[in-house]
Amino acid sequence: MTDLADLRSDFPILDQKMNGHPLIYLDSASTSQKPNAVIDAIDDFYRTTNANVHRGAYGLSNDATDRYEAARARVAAFVNADAGEVAFNRGTTSALNQVAYGWGLYNLKPGDRVLLTLMEHHANIVPWQLVSRHTGAELVYVPHTGDYTLDLDAFTELLDDRVKVVGVTAMSNVLGTINPVRQIADAAHQIGALVVVDAAQAVPHVAVDVRAMDADFLAFSAHKMLGPTGIGVLYGKAELLETMEPAEGGGEMISDVQLDSSTWAAVPHKFEAGTPPIAEAIGLAAAVEYLERIGMDAVRNHEVEITGYALDRLGAIDALTIYGPTDTSNRGGAVSFTLADIHPHDLATILDQRGIAVRAGHHCARPLARSLNAPATARASFYIYNVRSDVDALVDGLQEAREIFGVA
Ligand code: PLP
Numbered sequence: 001m002t003d004l005a006d007l008r009s010d011f012p013i014l015d016q017k018m019n020g021h022p023l024i025y026l027d028s029a030s031t032s033q034k035p036n037a038v039i040d041a042i043d044d045f046y047r048t049t050n051a052n053v054h055r056g057a058y059g060l061s062n063d064a065t066d067r068y069e070a071a072r073a074r075v076a077a078f079v080n081a082d083a084g085e086v087a088f089n090r091g092t093t094s095a096l097n098q099v100a101y102g103w104g105l106y107n108l109k110p111g112d113r114v115l116l117t118l119m120e121h122h123a124n125i126v127p128w129q130l131v132s133r134h135t136g137a138e139l140v141y142v143p144h145t146g147d148y149t150l151d152l153d154a155f156t157e158l159l160d161d162r163v164k165v166v167g168v169t170a171m172s173n174v175l176g177t178i179n180p181v182r183q184i185a186d187a188a189h190q191i192g193a194l195v196v197v198d199a200a201q202a203v204p205h206v207a208v209d210v211r212a213m214d215a216d217f218l219a220f221s222a223h224k225m226l227g228p229t230g231i232g233v234l235y236g237k238a239e240l241l242e243t244m245e246p247a248e249g250g251g252e253m254i255s256d257v258q259l260d261s262s263t264w265a266a267v268p269h270k271f272e273a274g275t276p277p278i279a280e281a282i283g284l285a286a287a288v289e290y291l292e293r294i295g296m297d298a299v300r301n302h303e304v305e306i307t308g309y310a311l312d313r314l315g316a317i318d319a320l321t322i323y324g325p326t327d328t329s330n331r332g333g334a335v336s337f338t339l340a341d342i343h344p345h346d347l348a349t350i351l352d353q354r355g356i357a358v359r360a361g362h363h364c365a366r367p368l369a370r371s372l373n374a375p376a377t378a379r380a381s382f383y384i385y386n387v388r389s390d391v392d393a394l395v396d397g398l399q400e401a402r403e404i405f406g407v408a
Helices: 005-010 036-048 059-078 092-107 126-135 152-158 181-190 238-243 278-294 296-315 344-353 366-371 388-404
Strands: 086-089 113-117 138-142 163-169 194-198 217-221 232-236 254-257 262-264 320-323 334-339 359-361 377-381
Touching (some): 036 278, 086 092, 113 126, 152 181, 296 388, 344 359
Antiparallel strands (some): 334 377, 359 377
Protein backbone atom coordinates (compact mmCIF):
# COMPACT_ATOMS: atom_id res chain seq x y z
CA MET A 1 0.00 0.00 0.00
CA THR A 2 1.19 3.49 -0.73
CA ASP A 3 2.42 4.45 2.67
CA LEU A 4 0.47 7.48 3.68
CA ALA A 5 0.27 6.37 7.32
CA ASP A 6 2.62 9.15 8.44
CA LEU A 7 0.05 11.66 7.26
CA ARG A 8 -2.28 10.82 10.10
CA SER A 9 -0.37 13.07 12.46
CA ASP A 10 -1.21 15.98 10.13
CA PHE A 11 -4.86 15.62 11.14
CA PRO A 12 -5.22 16.70 14.78
CA ILE A 13 -8.86 15.61 15.04
CA LEU A 14 -7.88 11.97 14.55
CA ASP A 15 -5.85 12.01 17.74
CA GLN A 16 -8.75 11.64 20.14
CA LYS A 17 -10.99 9.05 21.72
CA MET A 18 -14.65 8.62 20.96
CA ASN A 19 -16.72 6.60 23.42
CA GLY A 20 -13.49 5.41 25.01
CA HIS A 21 -11.96 4.16 21.76
CA PRO A 22 -9.56 5.81 19.32
CA LEU A 23 -11.64 7.72 16.76
CA ILE A 24 -11.87 5.89 13.45
CA TYR A 25 -13.30 8.24 10.88
CA LEU A 26 -14.97 6.46 7.97
CA ASP A 27 -17.25 9.23 6.70
CA SER A 28 -15.04 11.25 4.37
CA ALA A 29 -17.60 11.08 1.56
CA SER A 30 -19.73 13.30 3.80
CA THR A 31 -16.93 15.60 4.76
CA SER A 32 -13.20 15.10 5.06
CA GLN A 33 -10.99 15.94 8.00
CA LYS A 34 -8.58 18.91 7.78
CA PRO A 35 -4.80 18.82 8.00
CA ASN A 36 -2.84 21.36 10.06
CA ALA A 37 -1.74 23.01 6.81
CA VAL A 38 -5.34 24.02 6.07
CA ILE A 39 -6.21 24.99 9.64
CA ASP A 40 -3.02 27.07 9.89
CA ALA A 41 -3.58 28.81 6.54
CA ILE A 42 -7.03 29.97 7.65
CA ASP A 43 -5.73 30.97 11.07
CA ASP A 44 -2.88 32.92 9.48
CA PHE A 45 -5.23 34.72 7.10
CA TYR A 46 -7.43 35.95 9.94
CA ARG A 47 -4.40 36.92 12.02
CA THR A 48 -2.51 38.78 9.31
CA THR A 49 -4.50 39.62 6.18
CA ASN A 50 -8.22 39.74 6.91
CA ALA A 51 -10.08 42.46 5.01
CA ASN A 52 -12.80 42.48 2.41
CA VAL A 53 -11.69 41.86 -1.17
CA HIS A 54 -12.04 43.84 -4.39
CA ARG A 55 -12.92 47.05 -2.51
CA GLY A 56 -9.47 47.97 -1.46
CA ALA A 57 -8.43 51.52 -1.17
CA TYR A 58 -5.88 50.31 1.35
CA GLY A 59 -3.02 47.85 1.54
CA LEU A 60 -4.61 45.19 3.72
CA SER A 61 -7.57 44.81 1.38
CA ASN A 62 -5.24 44.64 -1.61
CA ASP A 63 -3.28 41.87 0.14
CA ALA A 64 -6.49 39.97 0.90
CA THR A 65 -7.58 40.37 -2.73
CA ASP A 66 -4.22 39.11 -3.97
CA ARG A 67 -4.42 36.05 -1.76
CA TYR A 68 -8.04 35.39 -2.74
CA GLU A 69 -7.25 35.62 -6.46
CA ALA A 70 -4.09 33.53 -6.04
CA ALA A 71 -6.27 30.88 -4.40
CA ARG A 72 -8.57 30.94 -7.41
CA ALA A 73 -5.62 30.45 -9.79
CA ARG A 74 -4.32 27.54 -7.72
CA VAL A 75 -7.69 25.80 -7.53
CA ALA A 76 -8.31 26.33 -11.25
CA ALA A 77 -4.94 24.84 -12.16
CA PHE A 78 -5.72 21.81 -9.99
CA VAL A 79 -8.49 20.83 -12.44
CA ASN A 80 -6.67 22.21 -15.50
CA ALA A 81 -8.93 25.26 -15.87
CA ASP A 82 -8.10 28.94 -16.29
CA ALA A 83 -8.67 31.19 -13.31
CA GLY A 84 -11.38 33.07 -15.22
CA GLU A 85 -13.35 29.84 -15.62
CA VAL A 86 -13.66 29.21 -11.89
CA ALA A 87 -16.24 30.90 -9.66
CA PHE A 88 -16.32 30.39 -5.92
CA ASN A 89 -19.61 29.72 -4.16
CA ARG A 90 -20.86 27.82 -1.09
CA GLY A 91 -20.35 24.32 -2.46
CA THR A 92 -21.42 21.78 -5.05
CA THR A 93 -25.08 22.37 -4.25
CA SER A 94 -24.86 26.08 -4.84
CA ALA A 95 -22.73 25.58 -8.00
CA LEU A 96 -25.32 23.22 -9.50
CA ASN A 97 -28.14 25.62 -8.56
CA GLN A 98 -26.22 28.35 -10.37
CA VAL A 99 -26.18 26.25 -13.55
CA ALA A 100 -29.85 25.27 -13.29
CA TYR A 101 -31.03 28.82 -12.52
CA GLY A 102 -28.45 30.69 -14.61
CA TRP A 103 -28.41 28.46 -17.69
CA GLY A 104 -31.42 26.12 -17.44
CA LEU A 105 -33.99 28.75 -16.59
CA TYR A 106 -33.10 30.78 -19.67
CA ASN A 107 -32.46 27.99 -22.16
CA LEU A 108 -34.96 25.19 -21.43
CA LYS A 109 -38.53 25.12 -22.73
CA PRO A 110 -41.47 22.70 -22.88
CA GLY A 111 -40.53 19.61 -24.89
CA ASP A 112 -36.89 19.82 -23.79
CA ARG A 113 -35.35 17.15 -21.61
CA VAL A 114 -32.80 17.17 -18.82
CA LEU A 115 -31.12 13.76 -18.82
CA LEU A 116 -29.81 12.79 -15.38
CA THR A 117 -28.66 9.48 -13.94
CA LEU A 118 -30.32 7.51 -11.19
CA MET A 119 -27.02 7.78 -9.33
CA GLU A 120 -27.29 11.54 -8.84
CA HIS A 121 -27.09 13.15 -5.44
CA HIS A 122 -30.12 15.34 -4.69
CA ALA A 123 -27.90 18.34 -5.47
CA ASN A 124 -27.98 17.39 -9.17
CA ILE A 125 -31.69 16.54 -9.19
CA VAL A 126 -33.67 19.03 -7.12
CA PRO A 127 -32.36 22.24 -8.77
CA TRP A 128 -33.42 20.82 -12.17
CA GLN A 129 -36.84 19.93 -10.75
CA LEU A 130 -37.27 23.47 -9.47
CA VAL A 131 -36.25 24.99 -12.78
CA SER A 132 -38.40 22.58 -14.79
CA ARG A 133 -41.43 23.98 -12.95
CA HIS A 134 -40.71 27.28 -14.70
CA THR A 135 -39.49 25.99 -18.05
CA GLY A 136 -41.74 22.97 -18.60
CA ALA A 137 -38.70 20.80 -19.42
CA GLU A 138 -38.93 17.15 -18.47
CA LEU A 139 -36.46 15.18 -16.31
CA VAL A 140 -35.42 11.74 -17.55
CA TYR A 141 -33.08 9.30 -15.79
CA VAL A 142 -30.47 6.84 -17.02
CA PRO A 143 -30.71 3.63 -14.95
CA HIS A 144 -27.80 1.53 -13.76
CA THR A 145 -27.02 -2.09 -14.50
CA GLY A 146 -26.98 -5.01 -12.08
CA ASP A 147 -23.26 -4.45 -11.55
CA TYR A 148 -23.88 -0.87 -10.40
CA THR A 149 -22.47 0.85 -13.47
CA LEU A 150 -24.35 3.25 -15.68
CA ASP A 151 -26.50 1.55 -18.31
CA LEU A 152 -24.81 3.04 -21.35
CA ASP A 153 -27.21 1.35 -23.79
CA ALA A 154 -30.11 3.03 -22.03
CA PHE A 155 -28.17 6.30 -22.08
CA THR A 156 -27.69 6.05 -25.85
CA GLU A 157 -31.37 5.30 -26.32
CA LEU A 158 -32.48 8.22 -24.16
CA LEU A 159 -30.09 10.67 -25.77
CA ASP A 160 -32.23 12.19 -28.51
CA ASP A 161 -32.54 15.75 -29.76
CA ARG A 162 -34.98 16.65 -26.99
CA VAL A 163 -32.09 16.42 -24.52
CA LYS A 164 -30.52 19.83 -23.92
CA VAL A 165 -28.46 19.03 -20.86
CA VAL A 166 -26.96 15.87 -19.39
CA GLY A 167 -26.20 15.86 -15.66
CA VAL A 168 -23.86 13.15 -14.40
CA THR A 169 -21.96 12.43 -11.25
CA ALA A 170 -18.31 11.63 -11.95
CA MET A 171 -18.22 9.36 -8.89
CA SER A 172 -21.28 8.12 -6.99
CA ASN A 173 -21.33 8.99 -3.30
CA VAL A 174 -23.30 5.81 -2.60
CA LEU A 175 -22.05 3.15 -5.01
CA GLY A 176 -18.55 4.54 -5.48
CA THR A 177 -18.99 4.01 -9.22
CA ILE A 178 -16.75 6.13 -11.45
CA ASN A 179 -18.73 7.12 -14.54
CA PRO A 180 -17.23 7.47 -18.04
CA VAL A 181 -17.74 11.20 -18.21
CA ARG A 182 -15.71 11.79 -21.37
CA GLN A 183 -17.66 9.16 -23.27
CA ILE A 184 -20.93 10.68 -22.05
CA ALA A 185 -19.75 14.18 -22.96
CA ASP A 186 -18.75 13.13 -26.48
CA ALA A 187 -22.16 11.58 -27.11
CA ALA A 188 -24.00 14.55 -25.59
CA HIS A 189 -22.02 17.07 -27.59
CA GLN A 190 -22.86 15.25 -30.82
CA ILE A 191 -26.50 16.18 -30.34
CA GLY A 192 -25.66 19.67 -29.04
CA ALA A 193 -26.44 19.00 -25.37
CA LEU A 194 -24.38 20.43 -22.52
CA VAL A 195 -22.77 18.26 -19.85
CA VAL A 196 -22.93 19.22 -16.19
CA VAL A 197 -20.59 17.15 -14.04
CA ASP A 198 -21.08 16.71 -10.31
CA ALA A 199 -17.47 16.17 -9.25
CA ALA A 200 -18.05 16.47 -5.48
CA GLN A 201 -16.67 12.97 -4.93
CA ALA A 202 -14.25 12.87 -7.86
CA VAL A 203 -12.08 15.94 -7.32
CA PRO A 204 -10.97 14.89 -3.81
CA HIS A 205 -10.02 11.36 -4.88
CA VAL A 206 -8.84 11.24 -8.50
CA ALA A 207 -6.98 13.66 -10.77
CA VAL A 208 -9.69 15.63 -12.56
CA ASP A 209 -8.97 17.50 -15.79
CA VAL A 210 -11.95 19.50 -17.01
CA ARG A 211 -10.52 19.70 -20.52
CA ALA A 212 -9.83 15.98 -20.80
CA MET A 213 -13.40 15.38 -19.57
CA ASP A 214 -14.75 18.04 -21.93
CA ALA A 215 -17.17 19.08 -19.19
CA ASP A 216 -19.23 22.19 -19.92
CA PHE A 217 -19.83 22.79 -16.23
CA LEU A 218 -18.29 21.01 -13.25
CA ALA A 219 -18.95 21.46 -9.55
CA PHE A 220 -17.11 20.46 -6.38
CA SER A 221 -16.87 21.26 -2.66
CA ALA A 222 -13.79 22.18 -0.64
CA HIS A 223 -14.90 20.38 2.51
CA LYS A 224 -14.69 16.96 0.89
CA MET A 225 -11.08 17.53 -0.23
CA LEU A 226 -9.45 18.50 3.07
CA GLY A 227 -10.58 22.13 2.76
CA PRO A 228 -13.03 24.14 4.86
CA THR A 229 -16.82 24.10 4.75
CA GLY A 230 -18.63 27.02 3.15
CA ILE A 231 -16.81 27.15 -0.17
CA GLY A 232 -17.17 25.32 -3.45
CA VAL A 233 -16.29 25.74 -7.06
CA LEU A 234 -18.16 26.09 -10.31
CA TYR A 235 -16.06 25.54 -13.40
CA GLY A 236 -17.62 26.54 -16.72
CA LYS A 237 -16.27 26.82 -20.23
CA ALA A 238 -15.42 30.49 -20.77
CA GLU A 239 -17.97 31.06 -23.56
CA LEU A 240 -20.76 29.56 -21.43
CA LEU A 241 -19.88 31.60 -18.37
CA GLU A 242 -19.84 34.74 -20.53
CA THR A 243 -23.43 34.20 -21.67
CA MET A 244 -24.88 32.55 -18.55
CA GLU A 245 -26.98 34.72 -16.25
CA PRO A 246 -26.09 35.06 -12.57
CA ALA A 247 -28.50 33.18 -10.29
CA GLU A 248 -27.82 35.54 -7.40
CA GLY A 249 -27.64 39.32 -7.45
CA GLY A 250 -26.14 41.84 -5.06
CA GLY A 251 -22.91 43.59 -4.31
CA GLU A 252 -19.62 42.73 -6.00
CA MET A 253 -21.21 41.06 -9.04
CA ILE A 254 -22.26 44.20 -10.92
CA SER A 255 -20.65 46.58 -13.35
CA ASP A 256 -23.35 49.25 -12.97
CA VAL A 257 -26.69 49.50 -11.20
CA GLN A 258 -29.48 51.74 -12.45
CA LEU A 259 -32.87 52.07 -10.77
CA ASP A 260 -34.49 49.38 -12.87
CA SER A 261 -31.64 47.34 -14.32
CA SER A 262 -27.98 46.43 -13.88
CA THR A 263 -25.03 45.22 -15.87
CA TRP A 264 -22.75 42.51 -14.66
CA ALA A 265 -19.12 42.41 -13.61
CA ALA A 266 -16.72 40.40 -15.73
CA VAL A 267 -16.60 36.62 -15.42
CA PRO A 268 -16.17 34.99 -12.92
CA HIS A 269 -17.07 37.84 -10.55
CA LYS A 270 -20.61 38.11 -11.87
CA PHE A 271 -21.25 34.75 -10.17
CA GLU A 272 -19.90 35.88 -6.80
CA ALA A 273 -22.60 38.08 -5.31
CA GLY A 274 -21.83 39.54 -1.90
CA THR A 275 -18.72 39.10 0.21
CA PRO A 276 -17.16 35.87 -0.99
CA PRO A 277 -15.77 33.09 1.25
CA ILE A 278 -12.32 34.68 1.48
CA ALA A 279 -10.63 32.78 4.31
CA GLU A 280 -12.27 29.63 2.96
CA ALA A 281 -10.65 30.20 -0.44
CA ILE A 282 -7.27 30.52 1.30
CA GLY A 283 -8.02 27.25 3.12
CA LEU A 284 -9.06 25.52 -0.09
CA ALA A 285 -5.85 26.60 -1.80
CA ALA A 286 -3.89 25.14 1.13
CA ALA A 287 -5.82 21.88 0.72
CA VAL A 288 -4.98 21.80 -2.98
CA GLU A 289 -1.34 22.44 -2.17
CA TYR A 290 -1.39 19.61 0.37
CA LEU A 291 -2.98 17.18 -2.09
CA GLU A 292 -0.53 18.21 -4.81
CA ARG A 293 2.35 17.58 -2.46
CA ILE A 294 1.15 14.02 -1.95
CA GLY A 295 0.26 13.70 -5.62
CA MET A 296 -3.18 12.71 -6.85
CA ASP A 297 -1.79 9.46 -8.21
CA ALA A 298 -0.67 8.48 -4.71
CA VAL A 299 -4.05 9.56 -3.32
CA ARG A 300 -5.80 7.35 -5.84
CA ASN A 301 -3.41 4.40 -5.33
CA HIS A 302 -3.93 4.51 -1.59
CA GLU A 303 -7.68 4.60 -2.08
CA VAL A 304 -7.62 1.64 -4.47
CA GLU A 305 -5.58 -0.34 -1.96
CA ILE A 306 -7.65 0.38 1.09
CA THR A 307 -10.97 0.06 -0.74
CA GLY A 308 -9.87 -3.26 -2.21
CA TYR A 309 -8.94 -4.46 1.28
CA ALA A 310 -12.31 -3.28 2.65
CA LEU A 311 -14.24 -4.96 -0.18
CA ASP A 312 -12.40 -8.24 0.49
CA ARG A 313 -12.94 -8.17 4.23
CA LEU A 314 -16.55 -6.96 4.12
CA GLY A 315 -17.32 -9.37 1.30
CA ALA A 316 -16.29 -12.25 3.56
CA ILE A 317 -18.95 -11.40 6.17
CA ASP A 318 -22.02 -13.63 5.81
CA ALA A 319 -25.27 -11.86 4.97
CA LEU A 320 -23.47 -8.60 4.19
CA THR A 321 -24.53 -7.02 0.88
CA ILE A 322 -22.32 -4.45 -0.80
CA TYR A 323 -24.01 -1.94 -3.11
CA GLY A 324 -21.44 -0.94 -5.69
CA PRO A 325 -18.81 -2.35 -8.05
CA THR A 326 -16.38 -4.82 -6.50
CA ASP A 327 -13.66 -3.98 -9.01
CA THR A 328 -11.58 -1.13 -7.60
CA SER A 329 -10.54 0.07 -11.06
CA ASN A 330 -13.93 1.72 -11.67
CA ARG A 331 -14.90 2.79 -8.18
CA GLY A 332 -13.90 5.17 -5.45
CA GLY A 333 -13.73 4.68 -1.71
CA ALA A 334 -17.40 4.92 -0.72
CA VAL A 335 -18.62 1.45 0.26
CA SER A 336 -22.34 1.13 1.04
CA PHE A 337 -23.69 -2.03 2.58
CA THR A 338 -26.43 -3.69 4.59
CA LEU A 339 -25.99 -6.56 7.04
CA ALA A 340 -28.84 -9.07 7.13
CA ASP A 341 -31.93 -7.18 8.25
CA ILE A 342 -30.15 -5.04 10.84
CA HIS A 343 -31.18 -1.44 10.29
CA PRO A 344 -28.21 0.67 9.13
CA HIS A 345 -28.87 3.16 11.93
CA ASP A 346 -28.46 0.33 14.45
CA LEU A 347 -25.21 -0.66 12.74
CA ALA A 348 -23.98 2.93 12.92
CA THR A 349 -24.88 3.13 16.61
CA ILE A 350 -23.03 -0.08 17.48
CA LEU A 351 -20.00 1.07 15.50
CA ASP A 352 -20.13 4.47 17.20
CA GLN A 353 -19.86 2.73 20.57
CA ARG A 354 -16.47 1.51 19.29
CA GLY A 355 -15.44 5.00 18.13
CA ILE A 356 -16.12 4.21 14.47
CA ALA A 357 -17.93 6.89 12.44
CA VAL A 358 -19.93 5.66 9.45
CA ARG A 359 -22.94 7.19 7.79
CA ALA A 360 -26.34 5.52 7.62
CA GLY A 361 -29.38 6.48 5.57
CA HIS A 362 -30.20 7.34 1.97
CA HIS A 363 -27.07 9.49 1.53
CA CYS A 364 -29.04 12.27 -0.22
CA ALA A 365 -29.74 9.97 -3.15
CA ARG A 366 -33.30 8.75 -2.59
CA PRO A 367 -34.09 7.83 -6.22
CA LEU A 368 -30.96 5.66 -6.22
CA ALA A 369 -31.85 4.09 -2.85
CA ARG A 370 -35.31 3.22 -4.19
CA SER A 371 -33.84 1.70 -7.33
CA LEU A 372 -31.63 -0.50 -5.13
CA ASN A 373 -34.59 -1.57 -2.99
CA ALA A 374 -32.47 -0.40 -0.08
CA PRO A 375 -34.10 2.67 1.48
CA ALA A 376 -31.15 2.90 3.85
CA THR A 377 -27.61 1.57 3.80
CA ALA A 378 -24.58 1.97 6.01
CA ARG A 379 -21.63 3.60 4.27
CA ALA A 380 -17.95 3.49 5.11
CA SER A 381 -15.86 5.88 3.05
CA PHE A 382 -12.09 6.17 2.97
CA TYR A 383 -9.52 8.87 2.43
CA ILE A 384 -5.78 9.38 2.66
CA TYR A 385 -5.65 9.12 6.46
CA ASN A 386 -7.37 5.73 6.66
CA VAL A 387 -5.32 2.59 7.21
CA ARG A 388 -6.01 -1.14 7.11
CA SER A 389 -6.51 -1.35 10.86
CA ASP A 390 -9.50 1.02 10.43
CA VAL A 391 -11.07 -1.58 8.16
CA ASP A 392 -10.24 -4.34 10.66
CA ALA A 393 -11.96 -2.37 13.42
CA LEU A 394 -15.00 -1.90 11.18
CA VAL A 395 -15.19 -5.63 10.49
CA ASP A 396 -14.88 -6.45 14.22
CA GLY A 397 -17.69 -3.99 14.96
CA LEU A 398 -19.89 -5.58 12.33
CA GLN A 399 -19.22 -9.04 13.78
CA GLU A 400 -20.35 -7.72 17.15
CA ALA A 401 -23.52 -6.39 15.52
CA ARG A 402 -24.19 -9.85 14.11
CA GLU A 403 -23.94 -11.31 17.58
CA ILE A 404 -26.10 -8.63 19.20
CA PHE A 405 -28.82 -9.13 16.61
CA GLY A 406 -28.45 -12.90 16.54
CA VAL A 407 -27.67 -13.12 12.84
CA ALA A 408 -27.08 -16.77 12.06
N1 PLP B 1 -22.86 15.66 -5.01
C1 PLP B 1 -22.31 14.58 -4.44
C2 PLP B 1 -21.95 13.40 -5.29
C3 PLP B 1 -22.08 14.56 -3.06
O1 PLP B 1 -21.54 13.48 -2.48
C4 PLP B 1 -22.44 15.70 -2.30
C5 PLP B 1 -22.26 15.70 -0.83
O2 PLP B 1 -22.40 14.69 -0.18
C6 PLP B 1 -22.98 16.80 -2.95
C7 PLP B 1 -23.19 16.75 -4.31
C8 PLP B 1 -23.37 18.05 -2.22
O3 PLP B 1 -22.23 18.70 -1.75
P1 PLP B 1 -22.37 19.95 -0.78
O4 PLP B 1 -23.24 19.51 0.36
O5 PLP B 1 -20.97 20.25 -0.37
O6 PLP B 1 -22.99 21.06 -1.56
